[in-house]
Amino acid sequence: MNDIIKKISLTTDINQKDVVEHQSVGTDVIVEFADDDQYVATFYSTTNLKQMIDEELQSKEYESKSYYKIFNAVFVKDFHHLLPVIEAMMVEGDFQLIFKKV
Numbered sequence: 756m757n758d759i760i761k762k763i764s765l766t767t768d769i770n771q772k773d774v775v776e777h778q779s780v781g782t783d784v785i786v787e788f789a790d791d792d793q794y795v796a797t798f799y800s801t802t803n804l805k806q807m808i809d810e811e812l813q814s815k816e817y818e819s820k821s822y823y824k825i826f827n828a829v830f831v832k833d834f835h836h837l838l839p840v841i842e843a844m845m846v847e848g849d850f851q852l853i854f855k856k857v
Contacts, residue, residue, distance in 0.1 A: 758845065759789035763837050780834065781807075786841055786854065794854035798829045798837075827853050
């Protein structure tokens, strides 16, 4: 992995103009580096997380569960500014914990 990010892609098509929809989505984020290595991680907006929890609490399945789990996920306010988030993850060492090589 090279530290120079060439491209960030989302697996969900997000309309940049629709802020409400943009803030309530979950998607895989693919980071491509200058050496063509690619890494992927699942990101959720905090609004999407709240919606998922609310739906879960209303479901009949919730009554039989004692916990809710999400592995290797990142929660962000929205998807407008992913580059600084990913760069911070790289500096802190979280990138290597969360992202998996494609």
